Amino acid sequence: MSDDAPQYSFETLQIHAGSQPDPATGARQTPIYQNTGYVFRDADHAAALFNLQEVGFIYSRLTNPTVAVLQERVATLEGGVGAVACSSGHSAQILALLPLMSPGDNVVVSTRLYGGTVTQFSQTIKRFGWEAKFVDFDDKGSVSRACTKKTKAIFCESIANPGGYVTDLPAIAKIAERKGVPLIVDNTTATPYLCRPFEHGANIVVHSTTKYMSGNGTAMGGMVVDSGTFDWSASEKFPSLSQPEPAYHGLKFHETFGALAYTFHGIAIGLRDIGPCQSPQNAFQTLLGLETLSLRMERHCENAKKIATWLEDDDRIESVSYAGLKSSPSYRKGRKLCPKGTSGLFTFKVKGGYEACQKLVDNVNIFSHVANLGDTRSLIIHSASTTHRQLTEEQQEAAGAGPDVVRVSIGLENADDLIADLDQALTAALA
Numbered sequence: 001m002s003d004d005a006p007q008y009s010f011e012t013l014q015i016h017a018g019s020q021p022d023p024a025t026g027a028r029q030t031p032i033y034q035n036t037g038y039v040f041r042d043a044d045h046a047a048a049l050f051n052l053q054e055v056g057f058i059y060s061r062l063t064n065p066t067v068a069v070l071q072e073r074v075a076t077l078e079g080g081v082g083a084v085a086c087s088s089g090h091s092a093q094i095l096a097l098l099p100l101m102s103p104g105d106n107v108v109v110s111t112r113l114y115g116g117t118v119t120q121f122s123q124t125i126k127r128f129g130w131e132a133k134f135v136d137f138d139d140k141g142s143v144s145r146a147c148t149k150k151t152k153a154i155f156c157e158s159i160a161n162p163g164g165y166v167t168d169l170p171a172i173a174k175i176a177e178r179k180g181v182p183l184i185v186d187n188t189t190a191t192p193y194l195c196r197p198f199e200h201g202a203n204i205v206v207h208s209t210t211k212y213m214s215g216n217g218t219a220m221g222g223m224v225v226d227s228g229t230f231d232w233s234a235s236e237k238f239p240s241l242s243q244p245e246p247a248y249h250g251l252k253f254h255e256t257f258g259a260l261a262y263t264f265h266g267i268a269i270g271l272r273d274i275g276p277c278q279s280p281q282n283a284f285q286t287l288l289g290l291e292t293l294s295l296r297m298e299r300h301c302e303n304a305k306k307i308a309t310w311l312e313d314d315d316r317i318e319s320v321s322y323a324g325l326k327s328s329p330s331y332r333k334g335r336k337l338c339p340k341g342t343s344g345l346f347t348f349k350v351k352g353g354y355e356a357c358q359k360l361v362d363n364v365n366i367f368s369h370v371a372n373l374g375d376t377r378s379l380i381i382h383s384a385s386t387t388h389r390q391l392t393e394e395q396q397e398a399a400g401a402g403p404d405v406v407r408v409s410i411g412l413e414n415a416d417d418l419i420a421d422l423d424q425a426l427t428a429a430l431a
């Protein structure tokens, strides 16, 4: 679409943003540029590209035409100025922190996070000399007190995986602003169709596009999206963005690229030197998925609400944790921050405990026993015997993954068929 296009709505942008008929062939669908290197016009052109004086394609670890369309589309859907695609959600989290952090720095993070993120933040980032301080984000005073001079970001999920906890983004954004650090929000579970963190004060959004964005369970991918609103030069906290960069002859990213400084840094330093680029094939799959994002999220939400309501009324179920139910402590925050629905992911407790949960996952027919989410297919997992197996029972409880808890990612099948499947599996599990 041209730059002077009117303000199109989400449903239009999810199909068109960032793409145009292929200039070489007229192909209407974005082609898969399965290609690594790009021919320079001449030696001056090559030098200008390497000096970041001109934008263009050099090598697919940095930029690729198919991946570039995906970056622009997701940036547009989130309402940001730019985005960096990468190989997975986990690489997106590392790339998001890299421009901000030096050894000895810390990031203040919510205790309610995807299990893999807890491991990445509590163990692996220590090897970079970075620290994550885990805090209960319902306790605003604790979030504020956890921030020190060495804090370079605050990190949380909009809708937290797995229990459907909704983070009070406007309140957390206010704390980040007072502390002079960016708020980074993992928007994987909500997607920009259900929640737009930039409208609630977030500065950076990260995604695992592996989940709802691609939507078919076929392509790994991650994304770092920049709102362009954070002033990197307002303090001395972010020298990588505000001070001369030795790797580019003393170029200052913020002074040179303005609102796009963080995005350019993510490509020119993050992807160049860490290297987790997204494959053009995966970018293509994800672009296909995005074309139907709004339709799928509507159905995921509708099905999840119907099934969660049925489970909550069933005698065999202890409780259901889903932000779309009035019984959830997150219900009101969900109405405010995700007015179209609170996604398709929730947990429930089965009265028979650990053993009944294992029998339940063994007896479902439509649901698949899978450690993924955001697929068209309905998925089920007993976290305590799988993804959260290495944790103590106390840690499992704290993570919302106690021995009697089952997590479901509700797909796009017929809701009544899914209810019938859970009904017969519960009967078998408790027989």
Ligand SMILES: *Cc1c(COP(=O)(O)O)cnc(C)c1O
Pocket (backbone or CB within 6 Å): 088, 089, 090, 091, 114, 116, 117, 157, 161, 186, 188, 189, 207, 208, 209, 210, 211, 220, 221, 222, 373
């Ligand atoms: C899956 C997931 C991740 C990690 O993404 P990968 O693509 O698997 O690396 C991060 N955050 C959330 C909320 C997730 O669901």
